[in-house]
Amino acid sequence: MPTEILMPALSPTMEEGKLAKWHVKEGDKVSSGDIIAEIETDKATMEVEAVDEGVISKLLIAEGTEGVKVNVPIALLQAEGEATSAPKATNGGSAPKAAPPAATVAPAVTMASVAPAPVAVTADDPDVPAGTPMVTITVREALREAMAEEMRRDPNVFLMGEEVGQYQGAYKISQGLLDEFGPKRVIDTPITEQGFAGLGVGAAFAGLRPIVEFMTWNFAMQAIDQIINSAGKTAYMSGGQMSCPIVFRGPNGAASRVGAQHSQNYASWYAHVPGLRVVAPYFAADAKGLLKAAIRDPNPVIFLENEIAYGRSFDVPKMDDFVLPIGKARVVREGSDVTLVSYSVTMGMVLQAADILAKDGISAEIIDLRSLRPLDTATVVASVKKTNRIVIVEEGWPICGISSEVAMQVTEQAFDYLDAPPARVTGKDVPMPYAANLEKLALPTVDEVVVAAKSVLYRS
């Protein structure tokens, strides 16, 4: 019985990739450990090793094919002397450990599988001049462009963090920056978050403009004292004499199947702190325009990215110097019946939910907060005064979350306009479970957003 060799996942969030090269041809004998193929994503390249011995009886996917879905059979492997029969599945690679073990197991359904609804992203952005041509790029590319442009503009800007240089970035955000700017300005650090966060703050006190990358925000808890006490409070404690122009950035929130310690949304933690600015964009244009603004800002900026959103593509205005203001939310889609407010990766869900609601004749107005401190409550309140109903959606925990704060602000400022209590859809109040089914349950879903929107409209 031939065995199916499946497209492996290089990372927990990979959905598809390019089959860049076959190192074998049909009829070749392979042994366990032989390199049979090379696969690529925008993030990484990896060799696929055979995990069993036999003869490659058929190559199912041609070399150079883009967009090969994870777990799709890419070749058939036959034990020597074996008659052809129905294939059984095996995973191709030994290196990509994260892939499900067999094709009979459906790929984990996570937010990664939620494709963002197509939406005209920046056409109605008041900060983009009408008629500006657009170019479609990924969030990852947008972040990279922002850093590169600011590094070209200001020699005081430098990037430091784990694997940002020679490795080209753990998530490939800094790919190519070492080549362009050299090791003086793209600095690989030891694994020493508190140390390099503090070092960055000291360099910022001295007038440099560091971009400190945390491989993920989970690791920044090692450094949170430096972020809050040293970076966040020194302007105030010095009576305005000192400033700390620094950006702390990296992926925040749940990735996929990485368990509780690597899946947490820190938005409300940092948004709680006076002295910090906190930005959490979803769209590529916002990622670019706000990261450029963050680098120029004289204050410490917490820049929360999202691993799942890194690979998503959106329109970005083609402008020489596209900078967006920090602290302004954006009405992504106008509507009249209910206001849906979100930020970061759950924006994708909100857009999908709005499409579903539209089919039921419900017109949802969608607001992307983009910045969490300062929080643009004026935009939210204006919308609620129009729709009289609000649902806030975030991936973080419910207690003392961003959604709690938005609900409170709306209650304070637009109580008389509300026709229903504010509702929220959040991550569940549990540490992130590993099991695929439990993880799915722990995260917000499009359905939950639809149900919540209908509930504030008293519809089922």
Next chain:
Amino acid sequence: MAKAEAASRAAPAPKPKIIKEELIRFYREMLLIRRFEEKAGQLYGMGLIGGFCHLYIGQEAVVVGMQSAIGEGDQVITAYRDHGHMLACGMDPAGVMAELTGRSGGYSRGKGGSMHMFSREKNFFGGHGIVGAQVPLGTGLAFANKYRGNDRVCLTYFGDGAANQGQVYESFNMAELWKLPVVYVIENNQYAMGTSVSRSSAETHLHKRGSSFNIPGEEVDGMDVMAVKAAGEKAVKWCREGKGPFILEMKTYRYRGHSMSDPAKYRTREEVDQVREKHDPIDHVRQVLLDAKMTSEDELKEIDKELRAVVSHAAEFAQTSPEPDVAELWTDIVH
């Protein structure tokens, strides 16, 4: 052996030369700190200074000696026992005292307090309240010097207590790895709040703490301002030559409690008196000056009188300067 190598990389300090003007200056600077801190203690007792107040009395030779070893543009950063460092950097005693009393004339306009003062003009970067947190910050100041390609050096002070914080070693590693111009000045005053060095540290010779990073370290008599200066000059030269960081362990002693609220029951009165009588850094300089007949009792008395007037003026200013305007509550949060 790494330790031996690290220690031998630096040549022994030259024998300090006695120069009258310099010694008089040291005497004056140390005595200013002493008189300032005595006054701060009094104001605290009167309820004019609130919260935490960590006095530097006994340790004066460390900052005065180190300050004489650096030059224009070199930076200083320390923890919360910081009044002496600010005065040694040339900051105005009245502005420091007014910050202690939380008044608008203070360096942070009353919003920082004893532990949080800064002077960009004097290159004093604080004043930090979290034990050990200033060590990565000082390493970052040194990083900026290297990034800019100037030959400035950062003096990063911390205590024997902070020497057990993990971030100190994260900093040591990066400083040596990247050859950053930073002198780590460990002010070993023997007690981390109430815990003696021997009760908290597996290796009590703190100058050896850099050995596994190949950072040279030396123990210095921190009660002898001339010895501090000589060691400081050697360490600063090492940094300026691009050889990376240097550690100086200053053996010193604080006469007062950890903070004003510390009854200091963890040590005997005799221990404190013994240091005061036999090893006081100010008496030491005074004796050297008198023995060498470089000055007279009268001249020294005159200096003391002058300094008492400076401190009285600072105390007066600190009490008459108004409290910050209530609008200050909402300013300087962000720029």
